[in-house]
Amino acid sequence: MNVDVLKQKLVEGGYKLTKQREIIFQTLLENNDKHLSTEELSDLVAEKDPEIGIATVYRTLMLFEELGLLFKLDFDDNRSRYELVDENNAHQHHHLLCVKCGKVTEVRFDLLDDMEKKITDDYGFEIKNHDLKFYGICSNCQGKDKEN
DSSP: OOHHHHHHHHHHTTOOOOHHHHHHHHHHHHTTTSOEEHHHHHHHHHHHOTTOOHHHHHHHHHHHHHTTSEEEEEOSSSOEEEEEOOTTOSSOOEEEEETTTOOEEEEOOOOOHHHHHHHHHHHOOOOOOOOOEEEEOOHHHHHHHHHO
């Protein structure tokens, strides 16, 4: 995804590309490997432009989600987190969540295609997306447990 995609989505939605929206989008792109909360993103954006407040970041995230540019994620830590939509994948990727250290790891393959087909065939249900989270202990925390 790039700024041209952002411009296109904004125009299609009847919005303009403002400096603030572009900075927020660029910051999301630069941190695409992270799952940033509104507060974390706001801190990073403020380093580039201190005039952009958290309310602007929040409203922009809501707009980007509405336009299909990003996904809002819930990792059960009472904070919404965000990641850009991967245009090459039909669905969100899955996540591994360590219950000890809170580390989030992305799973880049999808094993649910057969299940989706069965649900569609059996129930006539058109699936648009799915979200799958696995809770466990990451290899780093397992190693620490073995050392103790």
